Amino acid sequence: MHCTSKALLTGAFGPALRRSSTVPPAFLLPSFSATYQSAFSTTTSFQARKDGNPNRGVSALRRTGLNKRQRATYPLVPKDGPVVLPKPVLDPEQRSAIEVDENHGLWDFFNVDRDSLFTPTQLAAHGRGWSVQELRRKDWEDLHRLWWVCVKEKNRVDTFKKERERVGTMYGDYEADERMKEIRVTMRSIKFVLTERWYAWENARNVAMQDDEVNLYANPDEGERAYLPAGSEQPEMQMRARRTEEQAEDAASSEEMPPPTPEAERREPVRV
């Protein structure tokens, strides 16, 4: 700070001081506008409570009672006689019994006798799961139905397991696990059979694509035959089939043919 020149100091401080007395700087202008002026107060204004809440100010703790505009659903002060308020029935035995529908869907979470809990003996009384060999003879309808029987049985076993855990330590877990194993065997077999069936269908389709005697694109509604042995010639049919094949080859080269839906799969599935 060796700058002691008077001219420099007046240039730096003098004019600035003089300017502030007359014109405020630009950044202070908003503070002078009337719209920005408001009272500085942290108290909530009365307008803030007008939010349309009919229960505003009604408090059971402060015993305010109801608003002027509010009306009790139960007559607090009847015209004649004392005030009678309904009393809650605290003893569960004195409450009126609830009628449960015999066909309620939630009964499917229980066994046939509708017991509260499977005994270990009841849990152990089960057969084996379905084997793959047995399920190969079943169609999709049966397999689908059996799958859902398994899902419901799993839910049943799980429900009883939770109930046992709630009650305390007791027997039944081993039996439940054994039962669950058989359910899993069945479910695995169903998936195995379906996978096997799909591969068989896919392989047959590939073979038929290569075979000249098979017309995959035959329309049986128009009297076309899918299987055309080489010996038996049907000129008109053959011509039509060949024409269809040529068209199909063109189509197949452009895009892969989607697998046709089996009849059974057209059944409405579960939407979850």
Next chain:
Amino acid sequence: MAMATRASLTPFRVGTKELHLPDISITLLRTANSPAHTAKFQVPPWFSKLDLRDYLFHVYDVRILSVRSYVKQSRVQEGDPKIPRPQPSRWHRPRPTKFMTVELERPFVWPEEPEDYAEWNKGEMEESEEEQKKLQESLGPTRDTIGNEERRTAMRDQAKALLEGRVKWKPVAEKGSGRLLGR
């Protein structure tokens, strides 16, 4: 399983995603203190309220009015419960469990509990657990702090009887057949 006729009669819009072989289990839970118009389920953690509504409708033919959902966080635990060997300082938090409470159209009450759980050997299992606990404690690091209450009581009674003069004290050696010879 949704039939075409029932699907057209749905009181609500069911989902459009087709699941042919879903492997989803839900568990009905007993709620003794809840109203009869409610039912509580434990569902997979990824289950949504709409999933449960459609599941109950299609699989169990149960119609509901509303669903409430609750995810219960599991407590942190040390080691894997499946592994019998202790795994110290390997803390982790198991997956949370999801519960849903539905409001039923028709009330449902659980069947009554059995009088006693003798068929499930509940009493024996509890006694066995108690014994196991005692054994664990007697082998554990705090085994020297366990006192023998029966022995203590017997000694106290014996001392009291001696002080009151009901029993006369005899040296133990005299009770035996042989005589203890001094050195």
